[in-house]
Amino acid sequence: MVFRKAKKEDSESIAGLLMLASGEVMYKFIGEKDYLKAISFLHFFVKQEDNQYSYQNCFVAEVKGEIVGAILGYDGAKLLELRKPVLEYVNQTYSIIQVEEETQVGEYYIDSFGVLPTHQGKGIGSKLLQYVINEKANEGVGKIGLLVDKTNPKAKKLYLKLGFMPVGEKELVGLKLYHLQLNIRSSYSYDVDGENY
Numbered sequence: 001m002v003f004r005k006a007k008k009e010d011s012e013s014i015a016g017l018l019m020l021a022s023g024e025v026m027y028k029f030i031g032e033k034d035y036l037k038a039i040s041f042l043h044f045f046v047k048q049e050d051n052q053y054s055y056q057n058c059f060v061a062e063v064k065g066e067i068v069g070a071i072l073g074y075d076g077a078k079l080l081e082l083r084k085p086v087l088e089y090v091n092q093t094y095s096i097i098q099v100e101e102e103t104q105v106g107e108y109y110i111d112s113f114g115v116l117p118t119h120q121g122k123g124i125g126s127k128l129l130q131y132v133i134n135e136k137a138n139e140g141v142g143k144i145g146l147l148v149d150k151t152n153p154k155a156k157k158l159y160l161k162l163g164f165m166p167v168g169e170k171e172l173v174g175l176k177l178y179h180l181q182l183n184i185r186s187s188y189s190y191d192v193d194g195e196n197y
Contacts, residue, residue, distance in 0.1 A: 001124070003131040006058035006070065008047060013067035014058050015043035017114035028173040029086075031094050045086055052082040052111065059135070061115070061128040069115040069128045076103035076145065102172050107145035107181060108136050126158060133162070137184045144184060147177040156180070 006014055019026065019039050026038040045053040053072065061069035074082055079101060090097055103109035110132070115125040136144060147170055148156045156178060164180040171177065 001127070002062040003128055004060060004062065006055040006060050008055055010058070010060055010067055010070075011047035011055050012043060014055055014060065014070045014072075015039055015046045017067070017070040017116065018042060018046070018053065018072055018112045020114035020117075021112040024175060025173055029090050029094065029097065045089075048085075050082070051085045052079070053086065054082075057082075057111075059128065059132050061124050061131075063119065063124070068119040069124050070113070071110060071128055071132050072112040073108055073110040073132065073144075076107045076109045077105040079103050079109070097173070100170065100172050102147055102170060102177075103145055107143040108141045110144060110146040113146070126162065129158075129162065133182065133184060141184060144182045146180055147172065148180060150176045150178060 016039065019035075019042060022042070023035070023038060026042050027033045030037055030041055042053060045051050046055050046058075048054055049056055052074070057072050057074045059071045059073075060067045083099070087097070087099065102111075110129075113125070113129065115128075133144060144164075145167075146159065146164070148159060159180050159182075162182065164182045166178055167181045168179040169177065170179050
């Protein structure tokens with residue numbers, strides 16, 4: 001298994017994985033629950049640079065040459081800058097939509113996180129997340145934040161097990177979410193089995 005920064009040629013695979021986690025948000029953006037339109041919309045931005053969903057902001061897990069997991073994340077301070085081209089496109093192409101700020105200054109924000117259904121339950125998701133935590137710790141990031149849908153207790157349990165703590169609640173395009181954060185320090189690392197060293 002290989003964990004790495006994403007490349008532009010990974011964009012189609014990444015879009016499919018991010019749809020697993022962010023499908024409801026994409027449907028809100030395009031104004032209808034049409035999977036093909038939503039994934040096409042998402043793929044358009046994943047393959048571009050300098051936006052919220054860009055491959056530049058992704059890490060992937062690869063097994064035997066196949067991308068089986070992806071995490072999209074970025075500096076919370078850059079949210080509005082990264083979101084701007086997405087919302088401009090949505091407002092011009094679909095309809096005017098107001099979107100709440102899901103992150104903030106002072107945290108590296110994990111926007112979306114998906115693992116292929118055929119590879120779920122094998123620990124790939126937690127190992128990929130641990131890889132990203134380790135990368136950010138080595139960069140000196142102090143906090144990692146994410147949102148978990150209140151209807152997904154399994155995901156919340158995974159994050160709590162990894163040391164994330166509830167810090168509040170948020171609403172995003174009508175979805176009710178828990179805001180979780182992990183405090184890290186630059187000397188703190190995980191190995192791929194989740195042990196500290």
